[in-house]
Amino acid sequence: MKYLEMSRKFICSVAMPLALMFAACSDDKSVAGGSAEETGIYANLENITIHGKARMAKALGGDGASEGRIVVTGLEKGSVVSLYQLDPETFALSDSSITEVIGDEGAFAFLNVTLECPYVMIYATRPGSESAYPYSVLADVRDADEINIDILTHLEALRALYLVQSGTSFAQAKKQARAEALAAFGMYGVADDIRVTDTLEYTAMISSLMGVLPTSIYSIYSISLPWPWENSNMNKLFTAVAERGAFLNVDSELDKSFVDIVSQQVDKLRMYFSVPATAYQKLGDDWSRDYQVRLRMVEFYAGMLAAAFDAGQCDQEHEGNVFEAPRGTEKGDYMAAYDLVCRSGNWNLAHKELEHSMGSMTDSRDGQAYKTVTVDIDGVSRTWMAEDLRYDGGEGVSCDEDGCIYNSLVAAGLDSSYFIFKYEYESYEACVDYWHAENAVPYGGIEDYCEKTMADPWVQLDVTKVDVSDTATHQGVCPDGWRLPNPRDWESLLSFVQTKLDIDGGSSVLYLFDIPPFGNSVGMGLTARYSIMWLGQTPDFVPSPSQGLLSVYGVDFVTAPGYAVIDDDGWTDVVNRVHIGGWELKFSQGNSQIPVRCIKN
Structure with a gap:
């Protein structure tokens, strides 16, 4: 009080x-x-x-x-x-x-x-x-x-x-x-x-x-x-x-702190909108309304930043005006690379556009057409698929209305002989004996836990069988003339974004996503995965999306096997997948079912 x-x-x-x-x-x-x-x-x-x-x-x-x-x-x-x-x-x-x-x-x-x-x-x-x-x-x-x-x-x-x-x-x-x-x-x-x-x-x-x-x-x-x-x-x-x-304009520390906190709220919304609108529509009317609420919140936050930067009121006289939002350079300044755009009486936030060219290609195997994007990085043009691959290659691929996901082994043109599978216990029986000897019960019970543990081994690429050199190319499941991107391709693309926009690691990965209403800065058009979870579940609990909690995961892609930094301590190892979301690229090994983006040879 x-x-x-x-x-x-x-x-x-x-x-x-x-x-x-x-x-x-x-x-x-x-x-x-x-x-x-x-x-x-x-x-x-x-x-x-x-x-x-x-x-x-x-x-x-x-x-x-x-x-x-x-x-x-x-x-x-x-x-x-x-x-x-x-x-x-x-x-x-x-x-x-x-x-x-x-x-x-x-x-x-x-x-x-x-x-x-x-x-x-x-x-x-x-x-x-x-x-x-x-x-x-x-x-x-x-x-x-x-x-x-x-x-x-x-x-x-x-x-x-x-x-x-x-x-x-x-x-x-x-x-x-x-x-x-x-x-x-x-x-x-x-x-x-x-x-x-x-x-x-x-x-x-x-x-x-x-x-x-x-x-x-x-x-x-x-x-x-x-x-x-x-x-x-x-x-x-x-x-x-x-x-x-x-x-505003009373105290410089107050002004800076205000811009910082508004920008933090905007970053949260960018994460939310990295999930496509169709996903929220599928979750029902309550989540569709929530999507519209947050779209309007972006405009309110844009108005706050416009006030902070003296951009004036968005009215008929200023319709279509674009105002470049200033950005600080000191630690603690969260202002990302935005333009303030006056549209229909409200300021809007738009990601700064990076130079790129859009095109298209057709997969001769099944006639599927794809959008492509070409960026010039250090004088070298790279053309990427601007959509996830949708080729149904049979075993190891699962396709539905949302697209296709591929077993990482199949996508890279490998089989299980290229992986080393390591188990926590020598056998199911050894797992059961261990817990009995410890006189303890793991979550879910001993039998269930041991069954799941033995079915989910730690997977490691056998580098004696896989070419992981800088010059290695893996076509894998990609069309002729295209290949799986390797870790260096992804790192180079993100570095291009950071350099052009003069931003650090932070949330720069979000510029690779198509994020209404911010835009599709570099043309890659990534969209994030999500899940809905519920609290307080009971055996007779019937899940309802309207009562759920939303988790946004970003997106995972198969990469060609290669070396990359895989943790914050700088540890480098062979990887074959990349996670793009939150605040960084994270590389790892695995053989799970994930999407594929191809890059032109």
């Missing part, structure tokens, strides 16, 4: 003329849940009920590695709401408050309350002693049947209270505060009743604001506090919003 005390001291520092306050408290309005009768110059504010809901956006069950759908829900049950009356002469908060506990779905109610003036400040504080700040709302209890509290009303309340204490009428202060709070974050044209009239837009807006103004440092909440965004910066932002209606 430290922030609550700071807020009360801050707003009590400015006095307001009695005449203005006298007029403000004599408006003839009805009271939510109470009587509309007038008593002298005041409305009847005796024994009234003040009720409402405190709302937040959250990813259902999200824990960082996996993420659920974004929804608007009530603050956690057990959150505390505190109502402060405003002094009719100074608009200062009263020294005492009325406190209640939030119930189901964020609902709260103050029963049988008697007020001297209809203007109140209500704070809602989430559970936990380390909550960074409470949500709040500055309200006229006569204006609505239900009072709404969320992150936007908190920003409005900070500014509106400062304005009324400075002499602005209550109605004008509320209107001005809302417009300024939204504009401070690059948001324009947001309807006053958006929460009711456009729930998708409201969800995206609230989630975007919460993403850059997290309320807790703990990961048990939907959004945790990343390291650049310290409480001191949060307090600077809130103070600036209250006093100026804006927070």
